[in-house]
Amino acid sequence: MKKVFLKIVxxxxxxxxxxxxxxxxxxxxxxxxxxxxxxxxxxxxHICQICGKSLSSGGEFCYECKKNPKGRMFDKMRSVYEYKGSVRKLILKFKYSNRTFLAKDFALDMYETTKNNDFYQESDFIISVPLNIIRKIKRGYNQSELLADELSVKANIPVLKNVLFRKKITKPQFKLSRAERFENIKNSFFVKNKESIIGKNILLIDDIVTTASTLSACSSALKSCGVDKIFILTLAKD
Ligand SMILES: [Zn+2]
Ligand SMILES: [Zn+2]
Known part of the structure; x- marks a missing residue:
């Protein structure tokens, strides 16, 4: 009976x-x-043990991480997909065309990646990268927050929503050069309720990482408030 009903639906x-x-x-x-x-x-x-970049010729670290091992504001970064082909098209639908239900499917793959990394056991809280308020209102949702919420349920790591905020209205990053991106994003995040994160390890969630300037700015804001380790998990790596 149920089967027939479902077929009709x-x-x-x-x-x-x-x-x-x-x-x-x-x-x-x-x-x-x-x-x-x-x-x-x-x-x-094979990936870089710090930033998670694919290393086709092997080795432990990528060129940038080897050159400046203390230069990263975060401790470890991992991504689920390379940002290309069919998954890139689908992420764009998720981000700009209201396909918010895809957060469930994507978070499942994020969970698999989390389980395969030691930061799973070490993470105290999940925090997602905030959008600036104008963009959130225009879009109606923050895709990184949706991913963080779904991942939190699957991985059983609580989400903190009242900690990381975006300070000023910044220009969309994709319109800028690499140097301009860093300047644009620097100091644009701030932390509230820092007592909840002092000495804790944070799993920071974002949808796509390109130059990591946004993620570095978030990491820097969190670390300056006493966070111990920052692990980053993004859906895709550009
Ligand atoms: Zn690296
Ligand atoms: Zn299909």
């Missing part, structure tokens, strides 16, 4: 793969079909 409200549009079964827990998922560019080869 599916006829009127078909559940389709968000990537290729193929029909999924009505009871599907995922919005991404297995074919599409297998086409995603997961980062699972």
């Amino acid at each position: 599916n006829l009127f409200y078909p559940i389709t793969c968000s990537s290729c549009g193929k029909d999924l079964i009505s009871t599907s827990q995922t919005r991404i079909c297995s074919m599409c998922k297998s086409s995603f560019s997961f980062i699972n080869g």
Whole structure:
């Protein structure tokens, strides 16, 4: 009876793969079909032990981390996918076209990456990178916050929402050069309720990392308030 009911529901409200549009079964827990998922560019080869960058020729650290090992404001960064191909298109839909339900699917892959890293056991709290208020109002949601909420449930690590804030209205980063990005983002985050994070380890969540200028600025704000270690997990690495 239930099966028949679900079939009828599916006829009127078909559940389709968000990537290729193929029909999924009505009871599907995922919005991404297995074919599409297998086409995603997961980062699972040799990586830099600090920033998580893929290292095709092996070694422990990438050129930048080796050159300046203390230059990173964070302790470790990992990303789930390379930001390209079909998964890039899907992340853009998630970010700009209201496909907020994709947070569930993406957080599942983030959880798998978390489990494979030692920072899983060490993280006390999850914090997501805040959007500036104008952009959050325009978009209606903060995609990194949605990922953090879903990951928190799966990984059983509490989220802190009243700690990290964005100070001033900054220009969209993608319009700027690398040097301009660092200048634009520097000092644009601040911390409230710092007593809750003193001596703690934070798992910082963002959707895409490009130059890591935003994530470095967040890390710096948190560390200056007494955070011990900062681990970063992003959905994709550009
Ligand atoms: Zn598909
Ligand atoms: Zn590196």
